[in-house]
Amino acid sequence: MGTTYLASYSTLGFLLVLGVLVSIAAFAANRLLRTQAPSPAKQTTYECGLDPVGDGWAQMQIRYYVYAFLYALFAVESVFLFPWAVVYDRPGFGVTAAAEMGVFVAVLALGLAYAWRKGVLRWL
Amino acid sequence: MNLLADALASGTVTTGEAVTFWILAPIALGGAIGMVLARSAVHSALLLACTMLSLGVLYMLQSGPFIGFVQIIVYTGAIMMLFLFVIMLVGRDSRDSLLETLRGQRLAAIGLGIGMALLLCTGLARGIGSVTAVGLDEANANGNVQGIAADLFTKYVFAFEVTSALLITAAVGAMLLAHVERRKGDRPGQKELSRLRFRKGNYPGPKAGPGVFATSDSVATPALLPDGTESERSISPVVPVRELTPAEAAPKGTDGGKRK
Amino acid sequence: MNGLESFGQDPWWLVGLKALAIFVILVLLTLFSIWYERKVVAWMQVRPGPNRNGPFGLLQSLADGLKLAFKEDLVPKAADKIVFLLAPMISTVCAFTAFAVIPFGPVVSVFGVETPLQLTDLPVAVLLVLATSALGVYGIVLGGWSSGSTYSLLGSLRAAAQVISYEIAMGLSIVAVFLTAGSLSTSQIVAAQQGGQEVTLFGTSFTIPGWYALLLLPSFIVFAISVVGETNRAPFDLPEAESELVGGFHTEYSSLKFALFFLAEYINMVTVSAMATTLFLGGWQAPFPASWWPGANEGWWPVLWFFLKVLILLFGFVWLRGTLPRFRYDQFMRLGWKVLVPANLLWIVVLAAVRAGTQQPEWSAQWVGMIGGAFLLVLLVIWFWPGRKKYEQATEPDTGLGGFPVPPLDLQVPPSPRVKRLTAEREPVSVSAGDDATAEGKEG
Numbered sequence: 001m002g003t004t005y006l007a008s009y010s011t012l013g014f015l016l017v018l019g020v021l022v023s024i025a026a027f028a029a030n031r032l033l034r035t036q037a038p039s040p041a042k043q044t045t046y047e048c049g050l051d052p053v054g055d056g057w058a059q060m061q062i063r064y065y066v067y068a069f070l071y072a073l074f075a076v077e078s079v080f081l082f083p084w085a086v087v088y089d090r091p092g093f094g095v096t097a098a099a100e101m102g103v104f105v106a107v108l109a110l111g112l113a114y115a116w117r118k119g120v121l122r123w124l
Numbered sequence: 125m126n127l128l129a130d131a132l133a134s135g136t137v138t139t140g141e142a143v144t145f146w147i148l149a150p151i152a153l154g155g156a157i158g159m160v161l162a163r164s165a166v167h168s169a170l171l172l173a174c175t176m177l178s179l180g181v182l183y184m185l186q187s188g189p190f191i192g193f194v195q196i197i198v199y200t201g202a203i204m205m206l207f208l209f210v211i212m213l214v215g216r217d218s219r220d221s222l223l224e225t226l227r228g229q230r231l232a233a234i235g236l237g238i239g240m241a242l243l244l245c246t247g248l249a250r251g252i253g254s255v256t257a258v259g260l261d262e263a264n265a266n267g268n269v270q271g272i273a274a275d276l277f278t279k280y281v282f283a284f285e286v287t288s289a290l291l292i293t294a295a296v297g298a299m300l301l302a303h304v305e306r307r308k309g310d311r312p313g314q315k316e317l318s319r320l321r322f323r324k325g326n327y328p329g330p331k332a333g334p335g336v337f338a339t340s341d342s343v344a345t346p347a348l349l350p351d352g353t354e355s356e357r358s359i360s361p362v363v364p365v366r367e368l369t370p371a372e373a374a375p376k377g378t379d380g381g382k383r384k
Numbered sequence: 385m386n387g388l389e390s391f392g393q394d395p396w397w398l399v400g401l402k403a404l405a406i407f408v409i410l411v412l413l414t415l416f417s418i419w420y421e422r423k424v425v426a427w428m429q430v431r432p433g434p435n436r437n438g439p440f441g442l443l444q445s446l447a448d449g450l451k452l453a454f455k456e457d458l459v460p461k462a463a464d465k466i467v468f469l470l471a472p473m474i475s476t477v478c479a480f481t482a483f484a485v486i487p488f489g490p491v492v493s494v495f496g497v498e499t500p501l502q503l504t505d506l507p508v509a510v511l512l513v514l515a516t517s518a519l520g521v522y523g524i525v526l527g528g529w530s531s532g533s534t535y536s537l538l539g540s541l542r543a544a545a546q547v548i549s550y551e552i553a554m555g556l557s558i559v560a561v562f563l564t565a566g567s568l569s570t571s572q573i574v575a576a577q578q579g580g581q582e583v584t585l586f587g588t589s590f591t592i593p594g595w596y597a598l599l600l601l602p603s604f605i606v607f608a609i610s611v612v613g614e615t616n617r618a619p620f621d622l623p624e625a626e627s628e629l630v631g632g633f634h635t636e637y638s639s640l641k642f643a644l645f646f647l648a649e650y651i652n653m654v655t656v657s658a659m660a661t662t663l664f665l666g667g668w669q670a671p672f673p674a675s676w677w678p679g680a681n682e683g684w685w686p687v688l689w690f691f692l693k694v695l696i697l698l699f700g701f702v703w704l705r706g707t708l709p710r711f712r713y714d715q716f717m718r719l720g721w722k723v724l725v726p727a728n729l730l731w732i733v734v735l736a737a738v739r740a741g742t743q744q745p746e747w748s749a750q751w752v753g754m755i756g757g758a759f760l761l762v763l764l765v766i767w768f769w770p771g772r773k774k775y776e777q778a779t780e781p782d783t784g785l786g787g788f789p790v791p792p793l794d795l796q797v798p799p800s801p802r803v804k805r806l807t808a809e810r811e812p813v814s815v816s817a818g819d820d821a822t823a824e825g826k827e828g
Contacts, residue, residue, distance in 0.1 A: 009506070023477060084276075108288055119303075
């Protein structure tokens with residue numbers, strides 16, 4: 001604990017900062033070395049040869065949102081599963097922990113089953 | 125003796141921790157303020173993500189690596205959800221409307237805000253003033269994840285199970301709101317679609333491309349039919365039909381106007 | 385921390401050296417794997433592939449990369465400038481960071497300092513990889529959104545939905561590894577796969593490696609499928625589907641920004657291969673029993689085994705790309721939510737039940753193997769169960785809207801009245817200058 005704990009994370013932070021610095025350096029070098037000849041035609045949005053009409057937004061399906069919601073649901077579930085998996089084999093847990101997690105997963109699986117039955121998971 | 129002075133006096137806050145805190149705390153705070161002030165909804169969502177990430181790192185800093193990473197994993201997903209919602213509901217360039225549609229919302233917001241601030245302040249004051257910090261050394265003795273699991277599956281098992289009920293309620297609510305139930309027969313099948321396509325009066329072939337057989341390859345120039353007349357169907361309705369000027373019909377230079 | 389004492393003790397110069405090594409290795413591996421991919425796909429399609437620059441064309445990707453970085457950088461007028469610049473940076477930095485917790489080898493001596501061949505390890509190291517992959521999607525989603533093009537926006541939406549769907553499957557597939565290894569740290573997961581299990585099957589006794597790919601086969605399969613979805617590679621490359629969305633999220637990107645996206649994609653491929661190696665294929669341990677060559681797991685040899693395994697997995701990625709057509713979007717989502725996630729949950733429950741049943745220090749690999757096999761069999765049966773109704777010939781012809789004129793089935797095609805083909809005289813077309821400025825397509 002203590003110093004070694006922070007050392008591991010500061011190493012990680014160091015790598016993160018290094019990554020940012022490297023990409024900033026790359027952008028700087030790119031800025032100096034690349035050719036630059038802007039023209040209005042180049043700055044238009046690419047539309048396979050047609051001149052774009054309107055802005056680049058189109059009405060999207062609500063489905064994407066439902067899937068994102070399911071993601072949040074299952075992300076929380078897997079977050080609970082991780083510590084459970086780690087302690088599962090230790091003395092004092094075992095069957096009790098299995099039962100507790102069983103109830104938890106069953107309730108969530110019920111949700112997935114409901115979504116399935118309702119046809120939410122059918123894309124088309 | 126309060127918590128802050130205690131920690132500073134005993135030297136449990138290392139330099140690295142203090143430096144990281146003073147870097148991340150302003151970022152978190154700035155992100156939160158920026159989120160409220162940003163005009164574009166996507167920028168708001170991004171600034172919120174920034175705040176959540178800073179909080180995650182702060183948790184790691186305080187010997188809670190598991191909760192720190194969980195913060196990042198779960199909140200990235202949650203904010204992604206918000207993000208998608210924003211993209212679907214509003215256009216890319218739409219800004220906040222300054223028109224108020226709800227009457228008295230400003231007053232209610234101020235009242236609730238003050239209440240919330242009072243609640244937070246009392247909590248903080250109690251936290252800083254009367255609680256003695258014991259640190260996480262004891263809780264993390266067998267490892268951080270194991271410590272969390274030990275508490276979660278024994279002491280807080282009820283809260284844990286209730287969480288699943290809460291999650292499922294929210295998810296089912298969202299599904300009911302977002303999902304339009306359709307039975308199999310409600311959608312036209314391949315046969316119906318093909319019949320619609322070949323119905324009398326429908327020309328089943330592909331439409332002529334704009335500019336085909338014409339004097340220019342612009343999208344605004346209609347295709348010429350074999351008898352020399354212009355085909356209205358070859359241009360998109362959003363493009364006004366016009367005869368191009370020679371300057372417009374000339375190839376567009378993409379070399380920055382060096383060769384013209 | 386238990387078992388992680390050897391981390392966080394390095395002197396500052398060694399940390400710098402390791403970080404630098406990670407950057408160099410990842411960039412070199414990216415250059416190599418681009419060449420590798422092009423070459424392997426070329427061989428699969430019976431053509432030579434890149435063979436001009438350097439021996440076997442090895443320097444081709446370096447030349448391409450340099451050229452790309454010197455290209456003009458186009459920012460569309462409709463773009464959100466800051467986010468447009470930020471997006472490729474997010475992608476690249478997240479891709480680099482994930483590699484910090486990958487163990488390349490055991491403790492070795494570098495200039496007289498004993499240190500493990502791994503930048504750092506955390507008690508929650510695997511979560512770091514999950515977190516960076518979740519954050520890396522932001523690069524793609526924001527890049528697509530900020531471009532201001534409909535193609536890009538569609539690509540970014542697809543990327544978001546795709547990654548969030550397959551991240552769940554990936555996270556759940558790792559749970560079985562945590563369950564068996566009892567740890568979330570990469571170095572300990574590798575250590576837990578050391579040594580084989582003595583298995584007696586039909587009277588013959590043999591040792592199988594302790595690799596989780598064998599012990600937890602269903603998890604490995606789910607992991608392998610979901611990481612392909614997670615890295616947006618064929619057959620799951622819907623966010624950039626070039627035949628549907630031009631370039632998807634990177635349609636408007638050019639020059640270095642495009643290069644960074646490209647780099648991030650390949651680093652992600654290497655990272656998930658390294659992750660699969662670490663979690664399921666014994667990490668840096670030699671791919672044969674320790675009794676054959678006692679020194680194989682010591683010193684610098686493990687680095688060789690590690691990269692061998694990673695390269696084989698990378699070959700798998702290329703193989704998939706060379707073999708499979710792209711999924712349709714609904715098929716893709718169906719696979720994720722209706723097959724991978726439920727199968728995974730079921731497998732975890734089965735595994736937990738088995739482990740609760742045989743809760744003793746020496747848990748029986750045989751049991752897990754048998755039940756896992758049975759489970760897999762059931763899965764395969766469900767998977768390949770003929771769900772489609774057989775086509776039945778209609779008893780009477782479908783006249784549709786009173787009969788659409790169709791040619792008779794025994795139609796004789798009359799000979800063409802034109803004896804000689806007409807050849808059209810064409811005027812030479814004036815060719816405009818500069819035709820490659822709008823988008824650099826991805827080539828492979």
